[in-house]
Amino acid sequence: MRKPDNINRKIILGRIYETQQLSAAVVFLVPVLIAVVMLFIIPVLQVVGYSFTSFNMNTGKGSWVGLSNFKYLIEDELFWKSLRNTVCFAGLKLVFDTLLALVIALMLDTRLPLRKYLRSSFFAPVVVPMVASSLIWIWFFDPGVGPFNQILNFLGLPSLQWLYSEKTSLASILLFSIWKGVGYNVMLFLTGLQNIPDSYLEAAKVDGATSWQSLIHIKLPLLRPIMNFVVMIGIINTFKVFAEINVMTPKGGPLYSTALAVNYIYEQAFTRGKMGRGCAAAICLFIIIFILTQIQARMNASKTVDYD
């Protein structure tokens, strides 16, 4: 027999809800919704609106200019250069960050002396503030008194100009960026590896699988969901890289060689005050990120395995 209770209920769209829970939900969700509306929905709508205007930060005025901001971007060599730099930087960073992290995590997942120390040392740069660690690396890259050239010379190799040459500037920042970020992925992969039940690997061993075979047929397929996450977050994060570039090469480096999309947006909108144009560039960047994450999600939707 169902006990009678004194809880008030309400029916909304054919489902029964408790009124007390409904009123609590309103109280809890109003601040969250205000934040989402103020910080995401309104700004996203506005960024689209501003991109069709000539809004200027210094005058505070702007008028409807149709597509001319986008036309400007298409014709602007620097915009294309910043996009090429971004794709190049993001692509290389994704590949290195993922593969390197995977290899490190696989090695950390074996029996090692000092294992805890090793793990921490790869993770430490992740938590450290970006700007402060950039300062260290600015010195490393100094062509005159930097330790990197000293090491190169010691090995009998020629000095490099690092941040001060068009050819090596972006690669230098990439090197810093990998040092700074690889540990994040290492942690994710390592946890994934440790979640693989030992029985799977033992069973494979009994069946005569080599460690290479168990890597290819057991570990990698089971790491797939984490791999998806790593790549997804990697795309979003590498396309918004800004701080290290802005600190290490404030003016976009030699011949604009380190300027990424975000630097271009920042320069247009806040240095030159052309906010309409900055918004147009921001939309282009957002569309690129959106398309890439969608492709990535589609590609992986069908491939995920579940051995349970």
Place this chain on the structure above:
Amino acid sequence: MKKIKSLKKINWAAFIILMIGSLAMIFPFAWMILSSFKTVADVYTYPPKWIPSSWKLDNYAKVFDMIPFGRYYLNSIYTSLMQTLLQLALSICGAYAIVFLDFPGRRKLVTLIRSTMFVPMVVTLVPLYLIVSKLKGVDTYAGIILPQVFSAFTIFLLVSFFTSIPKDLCDSAKLDGCGCYRILWNVVLPNAKASISTAALFAFLGHWKSYTWPLIITNKDKYRTLPIGMKYLVQESSSEYQVMMAAAVMAIVPVLIVFVLFEKQLVKSITLTGMKS
């Protein structure tokens, strides 16, 4: 009969490779600390010295002469703390509603919150700046803090913590006549105390290094945070590397200490957000 080998063999090859790798990871920190004591002469002699010739704190004093470092530091502590507190309050509200309350549109809300993860701040930077400047928020603490209080990551991190609280606890509290607010205050929060402090730590470290937003929203020294102040130190100090290192030590070492003390919790929060998506 042969004894079953319960322990795997030590992987010496991996050990040596990882050891070299970890030295490379640690090297910048060692260089930073050693170099923060160097004199100008130490920096510019050739071949450069690795070990400073004396252990004086001159460079540290010089940081405070060159830029209002103390002010930046306090600004950073204040804004990061406030952001963390507000972010937690907001995220606890959101996560509690998502996990424990039944209301129409629950799934849609989760999708909405998740989709904000795909809109990096750089996309909304210009409109946000204009909104905040219209509300007279440029060069104010509120202007720095409020736009950074929402984080889908923190909400989902708390969601995953809250879902691990046994539902029975809440049900029996409900039978005892507890309302939603008392369940949150007397059952959920005490049970998630450790997890919430983990989330707080994670959020604080994130805010401590936040750069882009404070950069555009502050023009006056009075409101600049540490990362922005350090960017200007690079320009002011014109390659006085030893002074830059002293500033870096002061910004990094507290974080490294927190990291050593709470590494387990930090790793947990990173992996939890990773696993649940």
